[in-house]
Amino acid sequence: MSHTVYDCSEGCPVEATLALIGGKWKGVILFHLLSDTIRFNELRRLMPGVTQRMLTKQLRELEADQLIVRKVYPEVPPRVEYSMADYGLTLAPIITALQKWGTEHLKKVKQEA
Amino acid sequence: MSHTVYDCSEGCPVEATLALIGGKWKGVILFHLLSDTIRFNELRRLMPGVTQRMLTKQLRELEADQLIVRKVYPEVPPRVEYSMADYGLTLAPIITALQKWGTEHLKKVKQEA
C-alpha cells in the first residue's frame, strides 16, 4: 500500500524512502523512466517479468506519490506515456547508486557461482 | 525470499539491490547497524513496530546475504550481537542517501498535511 505508518524513533526516513521506491518493480520502472518517456506497452517489453496488473498498480502508486507523471493522449488507439515528475527526479542519485551497486553485486554473485 | 530471478534486460541491477535491502525493515536495520553493534533486544527497542518473528527473519536474510554478521556469545543468559559485515559496509552510501532523502520527504509531507 506504500502508506503504512512507521513508528520507529530514528531510522524512519530510510523506511519512508523505501516505502516509495522499494516496491517490487518500482525501482526498475524509475530507472527506465530516468532515461526516457515511455509508453505502457513499451514498459511491459522492458520488464518481461511483470504482469500487466502489477505494472498498472505500481505505476499508479508512483503517480500518487508524485514521482512520475501519467499523460493520456485522447487518440484512437489510445496512448499513455509515463515520465519522471520533478519530484521523482530528485531520486535520480539514489536510483543510479542502486544500479551501480547492483551491477557490482551481480558480478560478484556470478563469480561465486 | 530475496532470491527471486529477475528477467528484465537492463534495469536488473536496481532490482537486485532492492531485493537485498528493500525488505520491509531491512533498510532500518542496516541504518542502525551502521552506527553500532547491536543486540537482538536492543534492536527490538529501536524498532517498536517489528515483531520478534519478523525481526529474526529479516536478520537471518541479511546474514545470508553477507550484509551483516551475527555473533553468538556462549553465555548464560545468551547474548547475540549484530553488526555490519564488510560487504554490507559498501552499502553505506546508499543507506545514508535513503535516509537523507527520506528526511526531506517527511518534512515535505508534513507541510502538506
Added chain:
DNA sequence: CGGAATCCAATTCGATACTG
C-alpha cells in the same frame, strides 16, 4: 535472552477474461 514452532488472518500476486 534470543529465539523456534505453530496457527491463523491479511495481503499480494498471477492467470485469465473482458472493455472503451
Added chain:
DNA sequence: CAGTATCGAATTGGATTCCG
C-alpha cells in the same frame, strides 16, 4: 492500446506458546 474485473494460489505478517 491500455487498461479493469474477478478469481484463486501463494506469500506475508501477527499473536501466541514453548525452549535451551
